[in-house]
Amino acid sequence: MSKQALKGFALICIVALLIHKWLLVALLFSGVVFYVVGKINLHQMKDA
DSSP: OOHHHHHHHHHHHHHHHHHHHHHHHHHHHHHHHHHHHHHHHHHHHHHO
16 A cells, blocks of 8 residues: 555544544434433423
């Protein structure tokens, strides 16, 4: 493998890792938001 190809491959790997990290963060965040919204909705239903 040429050094140029290796650099390109490393760059793609780093970008993929960053994207996956942000996807995980986004999934966790949306999960927390859904959980909180669900709890609030349940409380409002009980009060009604």
